[in-house]
Amino acid sequence: MTEQKPPRNLPLMATEAAEAPAAVARQIERCGAGFAELGERLRRNPPRFVVTCARGSSDHASAYGKYLIETRMGRAVASIGPSIASVYGGRLSLEGALFVAVSQSGRSPDLLRLVEAAKAGGALVVGFVNAEDSPLADMCDHCLPLSAGPERSVAATKSCIASLAAYLQLVAHWQDDPSLKATLAALPETLEAAKALDWKPALMPLVTAQNLYVLGRGVGFGAALEMALKFKETCRLHAEAFSAAEVVHGPLALVGPGFPMLALTQADAAEPHTRAVVERIVGLGAAVATTESGLAGTTLLPGLPNLAPEAAPLAALQSFYGAVYELALARGIDPDSPPNLAKVTKTV
Numbered sequence: 180m181t182e183q184k185p186p187r188n189l190p191l192m193a194t195e196a197a198e199a200p201a202a203v204a205r206q207i208e209r210c211g212a213g214f215a216e217l218g219e220r221l222r223r224n225p226p227r228f229v230v231t232c233a234r235g236s237s238d239h240a241s242a243y244g245k246y247l248i249e250t251r252m253g254r255a256v257a258s259i260g261p262s263i264a265s266v267y268g269g270r271l272s273l274e275g276a277l278f279v280a281v282s283q284s285g286r287s288p289d290l291l292r293l294v295e296a297a298k299a300g301g302a303l304v305v306g307f308v309n310a311e312d313s314p315l316a317d318m319c320d321h322c323l324p325l326s327a328g329p330e331r332s333v334a335a336t337k338s339c340i341a342s343l344a345a346y347l348q349l350v351a352h353w354q355d356d357p358s359l360k361a362t363l364a365a366l367p368e369t370l371e372a373a374k375a376l377d378w379k380p381a382l383m384p385l386v387t388a389q390n391l392y393v394l395g396r397g398v399g400f401g402a403a404l405e406m407a408l409k410f411k412e413t414c415r416l417h418a419e420a421f422s423a424a425e426v427v428h429g430p431l432a433l434v435g436p437g438f439p440m441l442a443l444t445q446a447d448a449a450e451p452h453t454r455a456v457v458e459r460i461v462g463l464g465a466a467v468a469t470t471e472s473g474l475a476g477t478t479l480l481p482g483l484p485n486l487a488p489e490a491a492p493l494a495a496l497q498s499f500y501g502a503v504y505e506l507a508l509a510r511g512i513d514p515d516s517p518p519n520l521a522k523v524t525k526t527v
Contacts, residue, residue, distance in 0.1 A: 189504075192413065192514045196336035196500035198328065200370035203344045206326040207363065210348065217305065217321050218352030226277035226303065229256040232293050236339040236405055237281040237307075243401030243492055244279065244346030250397070251350050251359075261289035264296040274301035281345075282306070283330065283338045285313025294318050307345040309338050323348075332515045334413050336500045339405060340370070343493050362487040369483065373494035376481040378502035381468040384478075385410075386509045388439050391418040394426055395443040395492075396453050402492035403443055406499055413507040413514040423453040426460075436464030441480070444471040445491035470495060 229248055231241040238258065245256040254277075263269045265288060278297040282290055285308040294315065297304055306319035309327050316322045325341040344366060351359040385391065391410060395403030403420040410418035421430055423442070434440070442457045444450050454471055461467055461476040468478040470491075483494055507514035 190508075190513070190515045191332035192334050192336055193501065193504045195330055195332055196497070196504075197374060199337040199340040199497055199500075200367045200374065202325070202327040202337045202341045203370060204367035205328075206324070206341055206344055207348065207367070209326050210323045210345075213321065213323050214348040214352040217323075217349070218355060220303075221277065221353045222355065226254060227275040229254050229277045229279065230273060230297065230302065231256060231258045231279045231281065232261060232290060232297070233258070233281040234261070234287070234290070236335040236408065237283065237342055239401045239405040239408065240307075240339055240342030240346060241279070241281055241401070242404055243343050243398055244349070246398045246400065247346055247350050247489065251354055251356075259293065261287070261293040263293065265289035265292040269296070271296050271300040273297050276300075276302040278302035278304045279346075279349075280304065280306045280308070280315060280319070281342050282313070282315055283309045283325075283327075283335060285310045285315030291315060291318070305349075307342055309341070333517055334409060334514060340493055340496055340500075343401070343496070347489060347493075358487075359489065362490050366490060366493065369486070369490050369494055370497045372483055373497040374501055376483070376498045376501075378480055378498045379505050381478045381480050382502050382506045383509065384466065385414075385416060385439055385506055388416055390433075390439070391416060392426065392430065392434070392438070392440045393418055393420045393443070394423045394440065394453070394456070395420065396423040397445070397447060397449040398489060399443045399445050399449075399492050399495070402495050402499075403441075405496060406441060406443075406503075409499070409503050412517045413503055413512065414510055415512055415517075416506075416510070423449070423456045427456060431460070431463075434460055434463050434465050438463075438465045440465050440467045442467055442469040442471065442477075443492070443495055444469065445488035446486065447488035 305321045309325040327338040327341040393403040393407045407418040407420035410416040504514040
């Protein structure tokens with residue numbers, strides 16, 4: 180009889196990332212009516228523009244929301260630094276604006292100060308917050324809980340995916356689009372399927388890497404930003420995220436034989452342009468792993484067939500989170516305890 184090995188103790192990061200599909204399902208169930216009410220309000224009184232306020236992974240989710248709102252709703256979106264209110268004491272004229280604050284803890288002093296300034300400036304304040312007992316939750320005109328549950332690993336995973344899902348809920352109900360609502364309804368199942376995809380073989384060549392680019396464009400750029408952050412904080416691997424358009428405006432000068440790169444694509448109008456940039460980069464000898472299939476000289480990052488472009492960045496993050504912690508362990512690093520960092524960061 181073959182002796183069975185005991186199950187390996189997974190890092191908290193891996194365990195929590197695996198909970199993302201359930202977290203998104205919970206958010207849809209709990210907050211669907213709230214998002215529908217907000218969507219109806221925004222259709223009745225459309226905002227002149229949209230402002231987002233967030234840091235770290237929450238800001239990366241807001242980059243996804245920016246492209247989603249601008250392409251779907253035709254409203255300009257700007258990210259405002261919290262220090263405008265907390266450090267510089269600035270006042271903001273936000274009459275007629277939609278202001279979206281995204282936070283796991285809802286307790287950072289600088290974010291709270293900017294929310295106060297937004298309310299005083301006339302904005303409609305919406306909060307996507309995980310800690311429902313936080314000061315931020317009490318300050319918002321509409322508080323939509325992320326519903327991710329407790330997250331103990333310093334590296335945010337399920338709360339980040341839940342933040343992207345909140346933006347998808349916002350736009351699906353604001354636009355009242357049946358196709359986007361169907362994409363949203365299928366999202367928990369999509370994430371479960373993405374969780375089963377193995378990105379480890381494509382990431383493991385980075386075990387000795389020192390630098391890395393992550394490319395994305397449009398709704399995929401926020402996921403690229405988030406992946407670059409996770410390489411830094413969990414693997415101590417210097418990574419920079421660029422738009423597939425911006426990378427040719429300077430950063431391409433560093434690319435040569437063997438330079439590692441991840442390139443994310445989604446099936447929308449940006450796909451052929453991103454593909455052309457990746458082909459150019461492959462021609463420079465770079466070591467490229469990409470979600471784009473059929474590109475000679477690249478390593479394929481497994482993806483799901485016929486995936487809506489709005490769901491692709493969330494699925495990519497789900498697959499990535501399930502592999503990047505393995506890369507950290509292979510580099511001799513505990514992904515749950517990055518140096519110099521804490522779970523709740525309170526900036527001024």
